[in-house]
Amino acid sequence: MSSLSRFAFLLTCVAACRPTPGPSVTTPAATGVASEAAPGERAGPAGAPDGKREVVETTVFHLHKFLQRIGVERDTYTRDGAGQLEAKASFGFQDRGSQVTLAASFRLGPDGAPRDYQAWGKTSRMSSIDERVLVEADGTFMHSRVGEAPVRGTPSGAYVVASGYAPLLAQDLLLRAWVARGRPATMTLLPAATVTIESRGKQEHEVEGKRVILEHVSVRGLVWGREDAWLDDAGRLVAVVTRDAEFDHFEAAREGFVALLPELVSRAGADGVAWLSEVGQAAARGPAGAVALVGADLVDGTGRPPVRDAVVVYDGDKIVAAGPRASTPIPPGASTLDVSGSTILPGLWDMHAHVQQVEQGAAYLAAGVTTVRDLGNILEFVTGIRDTLDAGKGLGPRILVSGIVDGDGPRALGTVRIQRREDIAPVLDRLKRAGCLEVKLYSSVAPSLVRPIAEAAHRRGMRVVGHVPEGMSVLEAIAAGYDGVSHVQFLFDPLFAPGEAGKLSREARGRRIADADVKAPPLAQVVRAFAAKKVMLDDTLALYELMTHTAEENARREPGLAKLPRELRGLFDGSSPAQAELDGAIFSKYLAVVGELHRAGVPIVAGTDISVPGHSLHRELELYVEAGLSPMAAIQAATSVPARVMGMQAQVGTVEPGKRADLVLVAGDPIADIRNVRKVTAVVTRGKMYDPAALWRIAEFTP
Structure with missing residues (x-):
């Protein structure tokens, strides 16, 4: 699902087809309506012979x-x-x-x-x-x-x-x-x-x-x-x-x-x-039972320095041992795989996903993403996929579901709505029964309902995250009980007086953001508010980068664009050359404020809003390094930090004995060069090892 600012794409395939006319099916609502072009539209194809129709x-x-x-x-x-x-x-x-x-x-x-x-x-x-x-x-x-x-x-x-x-x-x-x-x-x-x-x-x-x-x-x-x-x-x-x-x-x-x-x-x-x-x-590979990965460096996600010449042993879906080869025994009977020259990481998380189709599962795994947080979907669709995967009957990452809720009005999205206080309890109870960990508020929720929704959600053990509703500022959303905000653009709302932004031209709005000082009020106040309450940000920087640079520049920055299946080519046109300078300056401020939030101790989590499936999660980590995070901190933003904010740190997020065996092997050292995180050579999840190239082909990407 798109955010309000998601860049659209247009499929490029066209064709003509031979019909087999069936019996006439005439509906009263349609009779005679579509046989004429609407006002302002042109006539149909030229060349049709005249005569009675x-x-x-x-x-x-x-x-x-x-x-x-x-x-x-x-x-x-x-x-x-x-x-x-x-x-x-x-x-x-x-x-x-x-x-x-x-x-x-x-x-x-x-x-x-x-x-x-x-x-x-x-x-x-x-x-x-x-x-x-x-x-x-x-x-x-x-x-x-x-x-x-x-x-x-x-x-x-x-x-x-x-x-x-x-x-x-x-x-x-x-x-x-x-x-x-x-x-x-x-x-x-x-x-x-x-x-x-x-x-x-x-x-x-x-x-x-x-x-x-x-x-x-x-x-x-x-x-x-x-x-x-x-x-x-x-x-x-x-x-x-x-x-x-x-x-x-x-x-x-x-x-x-x-x-x-x-x-x-x-x-x-x-x-x-x-x-x-x-x-x-066909994408599964490697032996069954206990497996020892030997000789790689280990970046375990805790923030500790990498372990050189490490051993990681997993048996089914559990990590059995992890540490230096010299002091980490390999259990008798375990299969040994020499993975020298690689780095082992915890399975990556995409904290802003929308699992709209099953091919995304293959693309996520191919990129080393073993857990996704679905931030808005048809509830029955995504929970059905989640439950099938959890039962071991499918292929894809683990899915954490956030139930999307909107209000009323012409911009409302989806069918789950809270329009008055009486709606809150039944809607949240429905989401809770469906196994939703969070309530994602969308843009048309009435600001007056945000605090009672947050209070009711917290009583049910659910977090409150999402867009900042129209008519509300990000500071007001945090004060009303938000646990997390989606999209960095909302952090710039306080630069404008209430109702002002809609009256300004696109250039005037953009210039206000581009000229802002992230260390001065009001943005400094936003950083302090996030830090004071430890409100999480899933910034979706990789998405905004694609929207604020030209297509040529996007191709240089995101190599995944060259690997898209045919139907997705041309997905991101990017900014026009005339707008690129201003848009690029806006994006630079997005990077700057993410850096300020990280230095203030705010939990930053990597999320893509789909963008270039799989590949954009890697780009998120590269952008974090550009924003001032260390490569280690960038990796943690897609591993241990998401696990902690979702309350799952005891189960997953780091490579430690007893935790879930979600593992990614990459060629080279991502601490020396974060771009090496793109070089995925194997993925382990749910007790199986997968070949990324085979997974990419299933997803119809070029490996």
Whole structure:
């Protein structure tokens, strides 16, 4: 899930597809609506012959984000006198006060072969699309997209078209084509990609008192990782569980099937974990039973100097011994692995994660992240994944769940809401029963409710963390009972009088931050408030760096960008050259205040808000060193400090006998050069050793 300031991304795959029109499905809410372009929109693809047009099918999809209904897509299929079919989509939703609208049009010949596809509009609050695929009479095609050079080519065999997750019409046409072509394992996705579709079986569901059979399919190649879709017996799309262009949970269901979405989201999570466990077997390596890692240096996370030529012995999920080779006996029967030239670290933590899809589990482990703190999700989805992993039936890091709560208003997110005092007890009791360790407050919670929420949460043994609600300053949030704040940007609120920031230009707001003295009031007061109450900060510096530097500079700073799967390329456009100087000055102040907080004794924990999955956790540690932390302190910010603030220091966070065997091996010495933390050679968790390269390939990254 995105923060309010998360930079958006736009998937780059496009295509055209051959539909298999089913029986007419006309809904009263949709009839005649989507067959005309909205005011200000252009007409559909050029070249459709004139003549009488007949509407042959109209479909409505209800759009959801985190299971909250946010909008509608209306799809209309029309056929002209020559038998040529045209399908149009009008897609729109409201997301936290922003309107997102998209239109798309497909023209197909009398034989159903694609001729022309266009899509234009917005795919998220911060991303847009304007592209076309035109198929010539000789079978060649041209793909054009604003800002990119045209691509010409000849498709090999049957092909399809789609622009990422939206519109649903493209996915409906794609899946109809898949059924009509005999359910091939793969299909060509123009201009130069492949989509993979697999049936995951059929299940019976109850819809409005009637039993219906739906087929569950997984789709890979439209967004990063698996989408889950359900088809009716005619092969038409009924529902989809996916991610949008801000990497948030996104769900859609055809009219009449909306009530099924919670059940389908839960099924998607469970099936995804099972699939990842199946394919993840190839990534496991190393002997079973007791294993002695011999010859590496040991950075145990306690802050003590590294142990040279160390031995670490683990048996299953427990560390048996750790220390210098000369004084640490290896138990009889233990398998010995020579890991000379490596450094052994505790398993890393990402303290600001959102586990939106199962592939993230493989990416986290590949980066050495063995524990994540999920700071906002569909509760049933993330707890289902957590419980499956804890039962030893999946592949991924341990998940600590924070239940996200918002208030009311146009910017509210999710379906768990506290709008009045009477809501507090039942909501917190629900989160407690679900095993949430924290309550994450989002931006629309009424400031007057923060203190009673915090008091009620503390009585239940739960921490209170998150965004600073609108109309409240970070100092007021701390005074009201916050245990932790997410995102460094909130620390700069006191630079502005109440209500002032919204009246200033972007440049004026930025200049106020860039010119601030972090050692003078009011920022010095913020540092003192954090230090006095030991309030934790998960700053998400790696995210803000990607937002405040140009794309070229981001590529230099974050090598993980070059290893992204195709669907995530172009994820972070960064700052424009005109804004980069000011944005870079703002980011420098973010670094400076994190350094001041650390020197004041404030617990700083590494968190990424996803950003570049896996890789950004390494970048967080590099940025901490730039902010003035020692490499040892930076490593502790992703190991022992998170364990301590979460009350789990007796179980995990350091490499000591009796603790959990979450271990990372890296090539070289990260104390000498923190960048060596990126060189992960092996990961140990839940009693197994994994090959990072194999895990990266499962996550569709370049190792």
